[in-house]
Amino acid sequence: MNLLPREIDGEVWQKLAAHFGERLKVLRAKVESPRISDGERREHAIRIDEIKKFLSVAELPKKKGTDAD
Numbered sequence: 507m508n509l510l511p512r513e514i515d516g517e518v519w520q521k522l523a524a525h526f527g528e529r530l531k532v533l534r535a536k537v538e539s540p541r542i543s544d545g546e547r548r549e550h551a552i553r554i555d556e557i558k559k560f561l562s563v564a565e566l567p568k569k570k571g572t573d574a575d
Contacts, residue, residue: 507563514564523564526557533557 513519536542537550 508567509564519564523561526561530554530557530561 509519533550533554537547537554542550
């Protein structure tokens with residue numbers, strides 16, 4: 507699933523992206539902390555992966571034959 511450009515520019519998506527972008531920053535900082543257990547680190551890493559997958563719906567599909575290949 508991917509969002510259309512007009513959906514990405516929408517107010518709701520912008521608010522969601524900002525919220526989850528901040529959440530990613532917090533979780534990444536927690537993962538890097540030497541004070542947490544391996545279990546907590548794993549849980550945070552799973553949450554990071556879920557958020558990244560959620561945010562990826564706003565990525566436009568890459569076109570073949572471009573420099574992005």
